[in-house]
Amino acid sequence: MKALLKKSMSIILAVGLAGSLAACSSDSSGGKTTTKDGSGSVKLTLWDQSVGNTDPSAKLLPQIIEKWNSEHPDIQIERTGTTGEQYKTKIKTSLAASEAPDIFYGMGGGSFMQPYIESGNVLEITSYLTDDVKSRMAPGMSEAIEVDGKIYTLPVYTHIANLFVNTELFDKAGAKIPTTYTEMLDAVEKLNAAGITPALIGEKDRWPGMYWYDMIAMRQAGNDAVTEAFKDPSKWDSPEFVAAAAKMQELAKAGAFNKSMFSMSYDEMLGAFNAGNGAMMFQANWVNAGIEDPSSAVKGKVKVIPFPVFEDGKGKNTEIFGGAVDGFYVSNTTEHPKEAVEFLMYLSEQLGTQGYLAGAGLPSWNIDGLDTSGLSTLDQSAADIMKTATSFIAWWDNILPADSAETHKNLIAQLLADDITPEEFCKQMAQLKPTELSL
Amino acid sequence: MNSVFSNKKAIAIFVLPTLLIFCTIVLVPIFVSSYYSLLDWNGVGKGAFIGLDNYKEMFTDTRALNSIKNSMLFAAASIFIQLPLSLVLALILASTIKGEGFYRTVYFIPVLISTVVIAQLWSKIYNADYGLLNWLLESIGLSNLAQDWLGQKDTALVASFIPTLWQYVGYHMLLMYAGAKSISQDIFEAAKIDGASRIRTAFSITIPLMRPILKVCLVFSVIGAFKVFDLIYVLTGGGPLFTTEVPSTLMYTTIFDTYRYGYGSAISVFIILECLVFTVIINKFFKTE
Numbered sequence: 001m002k003a004l005l006k007k008s009m010s011i012i013l014a015v016g017l018a019g020s021l022a023a024c025s026s027d028s029s030g031g032k033t034t035t036k037d038g039s040g041s042v043k044l045t046l047w048d049q050s051v052g053n054t055d056p057s058a059k060l061l062p063q064i065i066e067k068w069n070s071e072h073p074d075i076q077i078e079r080t081g082t083t084g085e086q087y088k089t090k091i092k093t094s095l096a097a098s099e100a101p102d103i104f105y106g107m108g109g110g111s112f113m114q115p116y117i118e119s120g121n122v123l124e125i126t127s128y129l130t131d132d133v134k135s136r137m138a139p140g141m142s143e144a145i146e147v148d149g150k151i152y153t154l155p156v157y158t159h160i161a162n163l164f165v166n167t168e169l170f171d172k173a174g175a176k177i178p179t180t181y182t183e184m185l186d187a188v189e190k191l192n193a194a195g196i197t198p199a200l201i202g203e204k205d206r207w208p209g210m211y212w213y214d215m216i217a218m219r220q221a222g223n224d225a226v227t228e229a230f231k232d233p234s235k236w237d238s239p240e241f242v243a244a245a246a247k248m249q250e251l252a253k254a255g256a257f258n259k260s261m262f263s264m265s266y267d268e269m270l271g272a273f274n275a276g277n278g279a280m281m282f283q284a285n286w287v288n289a290g291i292e293d294p295s296s297a298v299k300g301k302v303k304v305i306p307f308p309v310f311e312d313g314k315g316k317n318t319e320i321f322g323g324a325v326d327g328f329y330v331s332n333t334t335e336h337p338k339e340a341v342e343f344l345m346y347l348s349e350q351l352g353t354q355g356y357l358a359g360a361g362l363p364s365w366n367i368d369g370l371d372t373s374g375l376s377t378l379d380q381s382a383a384d385i386m387k388t389a390t391s392f393i394a395w396w397d398n399i400l401p402a403d404s405a406e407t408h409k410n411l412i413a414q415l416l417a418d419d420i421t422p423e424e425f426c427k428q429m430a431q432l433k434p435t436e437l438s439l
Numbered sequence: 440m441n442s443v444f445s446n447k448k449a450i451a452i453f454v455l456p457t458l459l460i461f462c463t464i465v466l467v468p469i470f471v472s473s474y475y476s477l478l479d480w481n482g483v484g485k486g487a488f489i490g491l492d493n494y495k496e497m498f499t500d501t502r503a504l505n506s507i508k509n510s511m512l513f514a515a516a517s518i519f520i521q522l523p524l525s526l527v528l529a530l531i532l533a534s535t536i537k538g539e540g541f542y543r544t545v546y547f548i549p550v551l552i553s554t555v556v557i558a559q560l561w562s563k564i565y566n567a568d569y570g571l572l573n574w575l576l577e578s579i580g581l582s583n584l585a586q587d588w589l590g591q592k593d594t595a596l597v598a599s600f601i602p603t604l605w606q607y608v609g610y611h612m613l614l615m616y617a618g619a620k621s622i623s624q625d626i627f628e629a630a631k632i633d634g635a636s637r638i639r640t641a642f643s644i645t646i647p648l649m650r651p652i653l654k655v656c657l658v659f660s661v662i663g664a665f666k667v668f669d670l671i672y673v674l675t676g677g678g679p680l681f682t683t684e685v686p687s688t689l690m691y692t693t694i695f696d697t698y699r700y701g702y703g704s705a706i707s708v709f710i711i712l713e714c715l716v717f718t719v720i721i722n723k724f725f726k727t728e
Contacts, residue, residue, distance in 0.1 A: 206678070
């Protein structure tokens with residue numbers, strides 16, 4: 001009896017063990033689910049990060065995919081959406097493991113995608129693009145997406161950063177909506193006197209503060225000087241950038257920013273602005289949908305204007321912060337590159353134009369003949385500002401290499417906390433690495 | 440059944456599945472991380488072998504040293520504030536007071552709540568604009584003390600320690616309470632007959648007999664302090680200006696924000712070694728005493 005028990009136990013254990021091992025090894029194909037089944041239909045996987053409640057793309061994407069799937073029975077798309085920060089970790093991990101989906105969203109490109117482009121994880125699509133496709137893009141777009149003369153992505157939306165002002169609070173304080181730096185200081189003083197927080201920064205996340213400095217630097221030195229400094233970081237240590245850092249500190253010391261900025265996150269900043277707790281916010285037009293949402297207390301009271309120009313600055317108000325190309329990429333491990341690129345072109349153009357009309361972002365595609373009467377005033381003004389653009393500089397943390405971008409953001413936090421002087425700030429900026437992108 | 444357990448092969452078969460899982464999800468990653476920590480690597484492509492340079496950088500970089508200092512302070516706060524507090528609560532509960540079960544449950548509730556929820560809760564308590572703490576201070580006439588607790592360099596560290604200390608007081612209390620309860624009632628009765636006061640009983644009988652459980656609590660609380668991540672990450676993200684940064688949050692930003700997998704791995708290996716060394720020291724300390 002005992003011998004039998006022993007035997008049967010070891011058999012059970014052995015089976016269990018083998019089963020658990022098999023369970024580990026069966027799913028080795030992971031995210032690579034491209035298969036060609038008997039009917040000759042191709043299945044492609046798509047990963048994106050559009051899942052937010054007020055994100056217009058989250059509603060549009062399933063519609064666009066459904067339409068494509070019904071029109072192309074031979075190329076079927078399967079979509080997986082994951083929320084922002086988690087998406088970043090997810091896509092980085094799967095790219096590193098060569099298990100990326102066929103088509104995926106690549107955030108704002110730049111230094112986020114650069115390591116994967118260099119290591120060959122991303123498919124080059126230059127040869128697939130016909131002049132016809134290029135001609136349907138907005139002017140300048142086909143150049144903007146090139147990396148060393150090669151194309152890896154197609155544009156969907158463009159975002160540009162502008163100053164959002166709460167006109168109700170400005171009226172209450174008797175302040176004038178600023179068009180110059182002096183007027184801005186003046187408005188800060190009046191708003192403070194009326195007990196209104198002049199501007200909100202969610203500095204806990206550090207990039208909202210970076211937007212302020214970067215814009216100030218661009219107004220002070222002009223876009224050309226900034227582009228030069230990206231290529232040769234020693235130029236960060238020049239009088240213009242010192243003056244920009246000094247202005248940033250001057251604003252902070254004048255009480256322009258909320259006292260709680262270091263404990264306020266980006267989301268809390270949006271919440272506070274939409275609740276009418278601050279008169280100004282410098283952000284990109286992705287915040288439009290939230291401000292115009294029925295739940296917002298400032299709906300219809302907010303104006304979007306170009307950042308004030310500086311009397312002593314070289315930058316003009318047509319030099320724009322933003323214009324980063326946000327788009328989808330095709331993985332190099334896809335088994336059906338032709339079909340994937342075909343869908344990429346369809347998706348980018350459809351999402352780009354329909355998303356523009358839904359308020360998700362500014363168009364990267366030709367929008368002649370579209371009915372834009374349904375656009376909100378904020379979207380319309382942002383589009384108007386973009387039309388005046390003479391030059392663009394994208395988000396600096398996407399232009400600088402990843403570790404330099406972190407240093408840049410940390411230095412600005414120190415500047416805001418009055419931890420370092422403008423001179424010291426610029427000396428440290430000069431230690432950054434040059435950009436790896438071709439500007 | 441006895442013959443099954445005396446059979447070495449059977450023991451091996453029983454242990455094997457767990458051993459395999461332990462190896463694949465604990466041991467192997469540790470060795471892989473140790474290897475990565477010797478590389479200059481961005482996570483994709485090829486890494487360059489740079490020997491111990493990552494470790495050298497860690498011990499010369501003021502940001503990394505500051506994070507280590509913070510975790511040491513945190514460990515000290517756990518030992519000298521959290522554990523004594525747990526001990527006092529445990530002793531009071533174990534001395535058969537009214538509503539013992541009720542208080543035990545109440546103090547243990549924070550342990551059951553997810554750390555992220557706790558962090559969100561406390562960030563609302565500390566909030567500078569509508570926080571409970573500032574509101575309380577203002578309503579008792581101390582509005583000059585109201586401040587941005589998590590946003591200032593001189594208050595952020597202490598403010599972020601308090602929630603973690605608070606959260607795990609209940610956990611250590613329960614361990615100690617169980618330890619105190621397991622002491623035989625005969626000894627207490629004898630002490631009572633001898634006329635020992637409650638405090639005297641606690642110091643001369645209960646605490647000395649709780650030594651094994653106190654050692655366990657000490658090890659858990661020190662290791663917990665070195666590993667703390669989620670609460671700090673949600674509460675402050677290591678800010679403002681790195682004042683609340685601990686090695687684990689530094690590791691996260693190094694790997695996922697700056698793409699420095701090699702340096703990040705070096706920090707993770709340091710955390711493992713730090714925990715091992717302190718566990719050994721604590722064990723030695725309890726043996727010699």
